[in-house]
C-alpha cells in the first residue's frame with residue numbers, strides 16, 4: 001500500500017507540463033522497487049507512548065510504538081508485556097500486521113489464549129502442579145487439566161510491568177521490569193525479572209530476559225506471540241514452510257507432559273530438519289500428533305551457545321515473508337494454533353480459526369523441575385538468569 005500508489009499520482013500532475021520530469025520519475029521508480037530490501041529507509045527510529053486504557057481497578061496501562069528506520073513497527077504494552085502488533089513489509093514492501101491479538105485492552109483482559117504475552121515464572125507445563133526443591137514440596141494452581149501452564153492463574157502475562165523506553169546504538173525499544181513476590185502463584189523467592197524488547201534496523205526483534213532471586217526457584221521465561229506471516233486473520237498457516245534446527249523432541253503424554261524421552265524426529269511427522277509445509281503431515285496417524293491435536297511439542301535444539309544459535313526458519317510463500325529464530329535456550333515449543341477454534345474475534349473483526357497462527361516459544365524443556373535429567377531451570381540466590389532470543393524478519 002505504502003509507496004506504490006504515490007508514483008502514478010506524481011505522474012498525472014507532472015507529465016502534462018514536464019514530460020522529462022515524468023520520465024525521470026518513472027526511471028527512479030523502477031530503480032527503487034518497493035521491496036523490503038531495495039526501499040530507502042522510511043523514517044527515524046523511535047518510541048512513542050500513549051494510553052492503552054485502564055484495568056478494572058483503575059490502573060493506567062500504556063502502549064509503546066517502537067519503530068525502526070525500515071518502517072518495521074512493534075507495538076507493546078506494559079500489561080503482560082504483550083506485543084499487540086508487529087508490522088513488517090512483504091516482498092513488495094507492503095506492511096501487514098503478522099501478530100494475532102485484539103484491538104484494545106478489554107480484548108486481552110476478557111479471554112486471551114496468551115496472545116503476544118511474556119510468560120513466567122515458568123513457561124509451559126509443570127506436572128500435577130507440584131515440584132520438590134531443596135527437600136520442600138511446592139504446590140501450584142492447576143490451570144490446564146491436572147497441570148500448571150504458563151506460570152499459573154496469574155502469570156507474568158497478567159501483571160503490570162514497569163516500562164522504560166530506550167534508544168542506543170543497538171536499536172530502540174523498551175525495558176520491562178517486574179518483581180514477583182515470594183510465594184506468588186506458589187513459587188519460592190522474590191524474583192526480579194527484566195525483559196528488554198529491542199528493535200534493530202535489520203528488522204530484528206531481540207528479547208533479553210534477565211532475572212535474580214533471593215531463594216532457589218524454577219524459572220523459564222518465554223514470549224508467546226502468535227504469528228501468521230501472511231497477516232493476522234488471513235487464513236491458516238498450513239502452507240507456511242518450516243525448518244527447525246532440531247533432530248530430537250520431547251514426546252509427551254496425553255496431558256502434554258514430557259515422558260522424559262528425547263526421541264529422534266527422523267522418520268516421523270515431527271521431522272522439520274528439512275523445510276516442510278506445516279500442514280504436510282499435521283493430521284498424520286501418529287500418537288504424538290493426536291495428543292497435541294497437531295504440533296504442540298518441545299524440540300531439543302541442536303545448537304547451543306552463549307550467543308543465540310539458529311533455531312527455526314519459517315517462510316510464507318505468497319507474501320515472501322521469512323521469520324528466523326535464534327536463541328540461547330536449549331528448547332523450542334512449536335505450537336500450531338490447534339486450540340484456536342473460531343470462538344475468538346480478534347483485530348479488525350477477524351475470526352481466528354483453528355491453526356490460524358503458529359508460536360515458536362524458546363524455552364527450557366516443559367516440566368524440568370520434575371525431570372532431573374533435563375537442563376536445569378533452577379535459579380539460585382547470587383546467580384543471574386540471562387536468556388536471549390532473536391526473531392528476525394526478512395523477505396525473499
Ligand code: GLA
Pocket residue numbers: 113114124149256296333335339359361
Ligand atoms: C502453549 C501450550 C499450548 C497452548 C498454548 C495456549 O503453546 O503448549 O498447549 O496451551 O500455549 O493455548
